[in-house]
Amino acid sequence: MVDKKKEIGTPVQCGEVIGLELVKRSGMRIPESAIVARHAFTRFVLGREVIIDNHEPYWRAVTVERKIFDKHLAFRAASAGAAVQADTRLLSVRKDGERVAGCMLSHHGEEMEVSPKAIVAADGVHSTLAKELGVEFFSPKDVARGVEFELVAKRDIPQAMQIFIEEEIGLGYGWIIPKGKRRANVGLGLVGTNASRRTFLEEWITGHPVVSRYFDVDKVLEVKMGDAPVPGFLGGPVRGNVLFCGDAAGQTLAFVGEGIMPSYICGGLAGKHAALLAQGKGERYEEELVENMADQLMMGAALRDALVELWASGPYDGRARALLSGAVMNELVSPDALDDVIGPMVADPLRTFRDLAKGSGMTLRVRRC
Numbered sequence: 407m408v409d410k411k412k413e414i415g416t417p418v419q420c421g422e423v424i425g426l427e428l429v430k431r432s433g434m435r436i437p438e439s440a441i442v443a444r445h446a447f448t449r450f451v452l453g454r455e456v457i458i459d460n461h462e463p464y465w466r467a468v469t470v471e472r473k474i475f476d477k478h479l480a481f482r483a484a485s486a487g488a489a490v491q492a493d494t495r496l497l498s499v500r501k502d503g504e505r506v507a508g509c510m511l512s513h514h515g516e517e518m519e520v521s522p523k524a525i526v527a528a529d530g531v532h533s534t535l536a537k538e539l540g541v542e543f544f545s546p547k548d549v550a551r552g553v554e555f556e557l558v559a560k561r562d563i564p565q566a567m568q569i570f571i572e573e574e575i576g577l578g579y580g581w582i583i584p585k586g587k588r589r590a591n592v593g594l595g596l597v598g599t600n601a602s603r604r605t606f607l608e609e610w611i612t613g614h615p616v617v618s619r620y621f622d623v624d625k626v627l628e629v630k631m632g633d634a635p636v637p638g639f640l641g642g643p644v645r646g647n648v649l650f651c652g653d654a655a656g657q658t659l660a661f662v663g664e665g666i667m668p669s670y671i672c673g674g675l676a677g678k679h680a681a682l683l684a685q686g687k688g689e690r691y692e693e694e695l696v697e698n699m700a701d702q703l704m705m706g707a708a709l710r711d712a713l714v715e716l717w718a719s720g721p722y723d724g725r726a727r728a729l730l731s732g733a734v735m736n737e738l739v740s741p742d743a744l745d746d747v748i749g750p751m752v753a754d755p756l757r758t759f760r761d762l763a764k765g766s767g768m769t770l771r772v773r774r775c
């Protein structure tokens with residue numbers, strides 16, 4: 407296992423929140439030392455007007471310190487027998503037909519070549535292996551631009567992940583992810599805007615009636631920036647002896663860009679099937695991926711498509727878009743039934759949203775923020 411980072415897990419480019427449903431599915435035990443906060447529910451703040459608390463198991467989560475979490479995974483790999491090399495960058499590959507016969511690495515600054523029998527390409531959204539093999543699994547328009555500050559709060563923050571959907575952000579969303587009572591990742595996932603991420607975030611925080619109640623932008627512990635692929639379900643791509651997984655294969659829950667657990671689960675499968683390939687046996691990566699993760703990844707893709715459609719066209723103003731997006735994300739309306747509620751939502755957004763939320767068991771509050 408090679409990673410170009412000098413310290414595995416650093417720098418962090420992530421909101422660090424992990425949904426517990428997928429943790430259960432993965433069978434992983436997150437080490438206590440990596441968990442910094444627990445969230446019994448997720449709060450959606452829609453159009454700076456409607457607040458809905460979703461206590462469904464799907465929206466329960468923990469925040470991890472990814473520097474500790476990622477290093478822990480590498481520790482487990484090394485303890486189980488893997489060779490692990492930080493500060494080792496894949497520069498290029500030597501091909502032999504479909505197969506990669508050699509990998510040129512820069513190892514602590516020294517160039518060297520290794521000849522793996524099989525390769526797991528878990529090298530992120532801007533995958534070197536994809537570039538070297540000339541494959542493009544998703545286009546730049548399927549990549550969200552993320553920016554985040556880890557901030558110290560001026561008062562206690564609610565211990566729940568908060569998701570902000572509003573006209574001021576457009577397609578995409580904002581978040582507060584607590585890392586304790588007075589510390590949180592505050593960020594934005596932006597789609598289809600080329601504005602300076604940092605300036606956008608600073609202005610969003612200071613101008614937002616809810617966010618600015620808790621945070622100023624003069625207590626920044628860390629700046630985290632990165633891109634998140636949200637292409638929808640692409641399966642488990644294999645090229646020759648290279649199995650792509652995680653962000654490199656766009657394996658995220660596309661409607662929110664959540665990728666830690668999907669990458670872990672899909673990466674585990676890629677590793678298992680890479681081992682079979684290395685032993686000269688046939689691999690069944692794609693099939694096993696479909697059995698284990700297609701439901702989640704496809705559900706995420708369907709929700710994402712509905713959101714893209716909502717923000718791209720239609721007779722709605724920003725308020726109706728925010729409420730409709732919230733209804734889709736909270737599964738108050740399924741993407742297939744969206745057309746039925748668009749008319750009423752445009753005519754009377756609040757009343758329609760209330761009707762949709764009725765009987766869902768979710769706590770709904772309406773107040774001008």
Ligand SMILES: Cc1cc2nc3c(=O)[nH]c(=O)nc-3n(C[C@H](O)[C@H](O)[C@H](O)COP(=O)(O)OP(=O)(O)OC[C@H]3O[C@@H](n4cnc5c(N)ncnc54)[C@H](O)[C@@H]3O)c2cc1C
Nearest residue numbers: 410420421422423495496529530534552632652653665666
């Ligand atoms: C701003 C932002 C916030 C996010 N928030 C969340 C969140 O709260 N929860 C969540 O679940 N997901 C979140 N995500 C998504 C999540 O971070 C990713 O989906 C996840 O990290 C993907 O894991 P991965 O292992 O596939 O890729 P990565 O975590 O990107 O790891 C790829 C690794 O490959 C290494 N590498 C790359 N190129 C080379 C090379 N040439 N040679 C050697 N090593 C190389 C990198 O150093 C890196 O360590 C967020 C993403 C962004 C951008």
